[in-house]
Amino acid sequence: MTDQRPPALAITGLVRRYGTFTAVDALSLTVRAGEIVGFLGANGAGKTTTLRCACGLLQPDAGRVVVAGHDLASAPRAARAALGFVPDRPFVHERLTHREHLEFIAALYDVPAARARERGEALLAQLALTEVADQRLEQASLGMRQKLAVAMAVLHEPALLMLDEPLVGLDPPAARTLKDLLRAHAAAGGGVLVSTHLLEVAERVCDRVVILRRGRVVADGTLTELRGERTGASLEEVFMQHQSPPGATGA
Amino acid sequence: MNLRGVLRTELRLAASQLGSRSGAAGLLIGAMLAAFLVWTFLQSFATLADASVPEAIAVRVFAWVLQLALLGMLVLDLQLAVTRLVAAPELDLLRRAPLAPHQLLGIELVRTLPQSSGMLLTFALPAWIGLTAAYPGMLARSALLPPVLALLWVIALGSGITIALALLRIVPAARLREALGLLATLVVTLSWLAGSFLLPRVDRERGLDAVFAGALPTLPTPPLWSPAQWAAEALTGTGRAWVWLALAAAAAALLAWAAAHRWLDAVQSRAASGPFRAGRLRRFARARTWTTAFLRRDAALLARDWTLAVDIATAGVLWALLPLVLSPVLELPAGALARSMLVLLATGLGYEVAARALPLERHLIAWAALSPVGVRGWVLRRAVGVAALSLPIMLLAGSAIAVSIAPAPEALAHAALLGVGAWALATGIGLATGAIAGDRDWIHPRAMLGLGGRLAASLVAVLQAGGWSAVGWALESPGLGPELAAALAGLAGGALGLALAIRSVQRHDLA
Ligand SMILES: Nc1ncnc2c1ncn2[C@@H]1O[C@H](COP(=O)(O)OP(=O)(O)OP(=O)(O)O)[C@@H](O)[C@H]1O
Ligand SMILES: [Mg+2]
Numbered sequence: 001m002t003d004q005r006p007p008a009l010a011i012t013g014l015v016r017r018y019g020t021f022t023a024v025d026a027l028s029l030t031v032r033a034g035e036i037v038g039f040l041g042a043n044g045a046g047k048t049t050t051l052r053c054a055c056g057l058l059q060p061d062a063g064r065v066v067v068a069g070h071d072l073a074s075a076p077r078a079a080r081a082a083l084g085f086v087p088d089r090p091f092v093h094e095r096l097t098h099r100e101h102l103e104f105i106a107a108l109y110d111v112p113a114a115r116a117r118e119r120g121e122a123l124l125a126q127l128a129l130t131e132v133a134d135q136r137l138e139q140a141s142l143g144m145r146q147k148l149a150v151a152m153a154v155l156h157e158p159a160l161l162m163l164d165e166p167l168v169g170l171d172p173p174a175a176r177t178l179k180d181l182l183r184a185h186a187a188a189g190g191g192v193l194v195s196t197h198l199l200e201v202a203e204r205v206c207d208r209v210v211i212l213r214r215g216r217v218v219a220d221g222t223l224t225e226l227r228g229e230r231t232g233a234s235l236e237e238v239f240m241q242h243q244s245p246p247g248a249t250g251a
Numbered sequence: 252m253n254l255r256g257v258l259r260t261e262l263r264l265a266a267s268q269l270g271s272r273s274g275a276a277g278l279l280i281g282a283m284l285a286a287f288l289v290w291t292f293l294q295s296f297a298t299l300a301d302a303s304v305p306e307a308i309a310v311r312v313f314a315w316v317l318q319l320a321l322l323g324m325l326v327l328d329l330q331l332a333v334t335r336l337v338a339a340p341e342l343d344l345l346r347r348a349p350l351a352p353h354q355l356l357g358i359e360l361v362r363t364l365p366q367s368s369g370m371l372l373t374f375a376l377p378a379w380i381g382l383t384a385a386y387p388g389m390l391a392r393s394a395l396l397p398p399v400l401a402l403l404w405v406i407a408l409g410s411g412i413t414i415a416l417a418l419l420r421i422v423p424a425a426r427l428r429e430a431l432g433l434l435a436t437l438v439v440t441l442s443w444l445a446g447s448f449l450l451p452r453v454d455r456e457r458g459l460d461a462v463f464a465g466a467l468p469t470l471p472t473p474p475l476w477s478p479a480q481w482a483a484e485a486l487t488g489t490g491r492a493w494v495w496l497a498l499a500a501a502a503a504a505l506l507a508w509a510a511a512h513r514w515l516d517a518v519q520s521r522a523a524s525g526p527f528r529a530g531r532l533r534r535f536a537r538a539r540t541w542t543t544a545f546l547r548r549d550a551a552l553l554a555r556d557w558t559l560a561v562d563i564a565t566a567g568v569l570w571a572l573l574p575l576v577l578s579p580v581l582e583l584p585a586g587a588l589a590r591s592m593l594v595l596l597a598t599g600l601g602y603e604v605a606a607r608a609l610p611l612e613r614h615l616i617a618w619a620a621l622s623p624v625g626v627r628g629w630v631l632r633r634a635v636g637v638a639a640l641s642l643p644i645m646l647l648a649g650s651a652i653a654v655s656i657a658p659a660p661e662a663l664a665h666a667a668l669l670g671v672g673a674w675a676l677a678t679g680i681g682l683a684t685g686a687i688a689g690d691r692d693w694i695h696p697r698a699m700l701g702l703g704g705r706l707a708a709s710l711v712a713v714l715q716a717g718g719w720s721a722v723g724w725a726l727e728s729p730g731l732g733p734e735l736a737a738a739l740a741g742l743a744g745g746a747l748g749l750a751l752a753i754r755s756v757q758r759h760d761l762a
Contacts, residue, residue, distance in 0.1 A: 057620050057762045081623045087762060091617040095555050096548065104615075106537045107544030108622040113537040136555075 005033040006069035008160040008191020009054060009083075014063035016049050023049045025215040027063070031160065031191040036182055038202035039195040041212030042243060047195040048088060050212070051164050054193075055085040068159035081109060084153035086163040090145045094138040098129050098148050101137070102155060109156035116155070123151040126177060142169040150178060154185065161185055163194040167201060179205050203235045211242045218242045280706040288373060292316075292381025300385035307487075310389075313382050314483030317403065320374035321479055324407050334695045356511040360408065368404055375400055392486055399482045402500040406478045409503025416510045419518045436562045440569065541624055545632040546639060552611065553640075559696050563603050567644050570599025571652075586662025587723065589652045593670035594719040596648050600641040601677025602712045608633045608682060609756070610689035610699035617761045630682065630753045637678055645674055661729070668734040672741025673719045679748020680715070684708045686755040 009031040016024040024046045031037045041047050052058040054065050056072055056079070065072040070079035092101060099120070106116035124130045127147040137145060146169050154161060161182070167175050182192050182205060196202055202209055203223060211219040211226075219226055219242050226238045299309050350358070375396075383390045422430040478499055484492035538544035553560045574583065574591035583591065609616065609630070619629035649670065653663055688704020700708055726733040 052762055055621060057617060058760065076625065077623045080621060080625075085621055087617070089614075091614045091621075091762075093552075093613050093615045095552055100548070100551065103537055104544055104548055105618075105622075107539075107541060108618060108624050110623070111537070113539075116537045 005189070007032050007066075008035070008068055009162075009193060010064075010066040011050070011054060012064045014050065014053055014065070015061045016046075016053050016058060017061050023215050024053065024060075027212075027215065027217055029210050029217060029220065031193050033068075033159070033191050034186050034189050035208060036186045036192040036194065036206045038206035038209040039193055039212065040197075040199070040202060040209055040239060041195075045212040046215040047212055048164055049215075051085070051162050051193070051195060052087075055083055055162055056080060057085075057087075081156070082159040084156065084158035084161045086146075086149050086153045086161075086166050088164040088168070090149035090152075092137050092145060092148060092152075095136055097134050097136050098124065098140070098144075098151075099133040101148060101152060105152045105155050111156050119155060119157075120151075123155065126181070127151055127174065128177075143171055143174060146170055147174055150181065154181065157188075157190070159190055161190055161192045163192070165195055165197065167196060167198055175201075199235045199239060209235070211239060213242060278703070280703065280710060284706070285373060285377065288377035289380050292377045293384055294381075296381040296385035306386050306388060309382060309386055310483050310487050313378055313486075314479050316374055316378040317482050318477060318479035320371050321403060321407050323374070324370040324404075324411075352511045352515040353508050356412075356507065356515060371400055371404055371407075375403075389486075392488065395486050399485050399496070402496045403478055403482055405500040406496075406503045409500070409505075409507040413503070413506040413510045416514045416518060420514045433558050433561065436558065436565050440565055541628065542632055542635055545636055549636045549639075556696070559607075562696060563640070564644075566599060566603045567596060567648070570603075571596040571648050585656050585658040586665065587727075589656050589658045589663060590666035590669055590723045591720060592652055592656075593645070593649060593666050594673045594723065595716050597645060597670055597673035598677045598712050598716045598719070600644060600674065601681035601715070602708055604641045605634075605637045605678045605681025606685045606689075606708055607699050608637050609685035609752070610691060610693055613691050616691065616756070619756060620761050626757045627753050630686070630749065630756055634678065634682060634749055637682065641674070641678065645670065661731075664731055665723075665726070665734050668731065668738040669719060669723055669741075672738035673715065674741075675738075675745030676741040676748070677712075677715055677745075679745030679752070680711060681708075681748075682752040683748045683755065684711070686752040686759070 007030050009029075011030070012028045014024055014027040015022065027046075027050060029037075039047050039051070049058065053060045053063075054067075054072075056065075056076065065079075067079040068082040070082055072079040096104070102120040102123070103116070106113075106120060111119070121130075124133050127150065129144065129147055129151070132140065132144060137148070140148070146166065150163070150166060153163070163182075166178060170178060179201070182194065186192055186207075194202075194206070208222050209219070209226065210217055219238070223235060223238070226235075227233045230237070296309060296312075299312065379393070379396055383393065419430065478496065481492040481496045481499070485496055538547050571592045573595050574588055612633075616629070618624070619626045624632075649667060652666075658666065684700065684704060684707070688700045688707065690699060690701050690704075693699040698705065722737050726737065
């Protein structure tokens with residue numbers, strides 16, 4: 001069956017430099033609608049830089065980002081409305097409450113009032129934040145902030161959801177909830193791109209993984225595809241294999 | 252503790268900050284300020300020498316300068332140091348490290364060194380240069396200056412910290428943040444009052460030079476028991492003064508150490524935990540438009556940081572009243588007085604409200620790039636928020652001025668037009684300042700801009716106030732045409748500032 005929907009995310013030829021250092025180098029990747037893609041790579045590989053370029057927080061030096069058919073550069077408003085982003089450190093205000101954050105975000109994304117209320121309360125409940133919903137963020141723990149960041153990113157039901165190491169600081173039930181949330185998001189037709197260092201999570205949740213090394217994609221495919229002839233290899237073994245320069249280990 | 256390592260890291264950090272663009276701007280403005288002060292003191296002491304004022308009295312003048320610098324340091328810089336001590340972002344980390352309270356105190360004091368020593372250095376050094384230039388006999392004693400200043404610094408900071416910690420200990424935990432905010436307002440009010448007390452006493456007929464030469468010889472010595480007097484005596488070579496100075500410094504350091512040992516941990520943990528308020532259960536409510544969402548959020552933020560609102564209101568009143576204080580000196584007619592008050596208020600609001608609007612967003616500003624609102628939409632709505640707060644203040648002040656000073660209708664119209672122009676320009680410039688120099692991690696409500704940004708913003712505010720006053724005097728003629736043009740120019744300048752703010756936010760790394 002061929003998919004008629006545009007991909008949730010299509011990045012082509014993305015380049016981003018910091019000074020003379022090239023953090024992301026001619027990177028292309030696609031996240032199809034209804035697909036969960038794991039974004040892997042060693043520290044400093046360029047995952048955060050890629051995600052920030054893909055959501056408009058950073059200006060790329062070259063390349064094109066298209067979110068659900070909307071070009072981020074030429075149709076920024078439509079592209080931004082179609083994406084949700086969970087940063088590695090939440091963008092929140094200490095003096096506002098959890099609920100006020102969601103109310104503000106609902107207005108920013110033009111979520112209809114009734115839908116915003118229903119979905120906002122449901123997300124607070126699902127993420128076990130109802131009890132603290134009217135407490136200010138200055139009193140929130142690391143995990144609570146992270147959970148609020150997730151709620152803020154999915155409130156408007158974006159076609160593309162991007163998450164930068166969202167599992168950091170989450171307790172086991174919250175991690176479980178997040179994984180369920182990602183699966184539900186994909187099942188409803190949304191695309192997900194999630195960066196993580198937790199390989200067994202990637203193995204269990206993701207339909208496909210993209211491995212990054214020094215700003216370049218070195219592997220892209222389903223786990224079966226990446227294993228190739230080495231059937232039965234774990235994602236960890238596949239990952240380690242892609243961390244050394246080609247030929248160096250003779251793997 | 253590895254104090255040497257901490258010092259080295261701090262020095263490297265300071266160097267890299269000075270190397271940055273805003274740091275360089277701050278350095279440039281600082282250098283200009285220093286040059287101005289050196290020039291002022293050179294002139295002042297030369298006037299004294301020309302009038303054959305004896306050296307002993309010149310030293311007495313120097314002692315008064317030290318005295319004022321110490322006072323300024325106590326009220327202006329100390330609260331920054333204390334805020335840092337109880338609420339700095341890195342405290343969480345430091346508090347978990349195996350450090351004794353007094354070691355933590357040491358680290359944080361080293362961090363605030365550039366700020367807390369500024370007042371003493373900017374006044375004492377130029378004054379010393381002025382003194383030794385006019386009285387070359389003193390030049391040989393320059394080597395004594397650094398130890399004297401160091402001892403003075405220890406005395407002021409040590410006693411100030413002891414007092415502050417003792418005060419913060421008895422303030423209820425839930426009110427700690429508010430207490431710090433109120434302290435800031437109080438300090439500004441006090442320095443304003445001091446300024447307004449001194450200004451009218453400048454005799455206009457005789458000029459500043461003559462006042463200096465005439466009044467200074469009859470200047471009393473600072474109180475015998477004040478550190479500034481000991482410092483001046485120590486510089487002129489009295490041995491006993493050195494003993495007093497050293498003893499006072501040791502006592503102040505000991506007191507601060509003891510206060511830190513006993514109270515710092517408790518005060519810090521109370522500041523860290525913040526007020527705990529049981530959640531008031533609310534229904535989920537979504538604003539209809541982006542603008543109302545921003546306004547509603549701003550109202551919530553201001554109501555929560557009500558000391559910030561008090562600070563803004565106080566500053567607004569003080570800026571507006573400044574011409575009233577100056578009027579005995581300048582003998583302003585009613586029309587000019589009303590005009591100056593409105594123009595100064597507008598400039599002040601630009602500095603107090605508009606420049607804070609973007610830093611107040613803290614890390615929420617990232618949503619400007621993430622959400623469909625976009626950076627332009629975001630900054631425009633900040634401008635609406637600023638107007639919603641500062642325009643009513645302008646209107647209120649305008650009505651009060653119209654009723655109380657009662658200028659002629661035409662003069663009132665002049666004042667209103669220039670007031671509108673000044674408000675628009677100050678708002679645009681304020682927003683741009685906040686966008687360029689704002690500190691998203693600010694901890695002190697009076698320091699939402701970086702140090703360089705604050706210096707630049709005050710300079711720009713003074714320039715605006717001076718500029719509008721000059722325009723007001725130049726246009727004083729029948730008819731409203733020129734004033735209308737000036738108001739339109741102000742509006743255009745404001746729009747330019749707004750565009751600059753948008754561009755600056757677009758270029759910033761918002762993550
Ligand atoms: N603001 C910056 N200035 C200069 N270099 C930067 C900046 N941000 C990132 N880099 C560099 O770009 C490279 C990629 O960084 P990035 O944060 O994207 O990596 P990452 O894959 O997210 O790593 P991690 O797993 O540690 O989060 C790194 O070498 C980093 O040092
Ligand atoms: Mg990262």
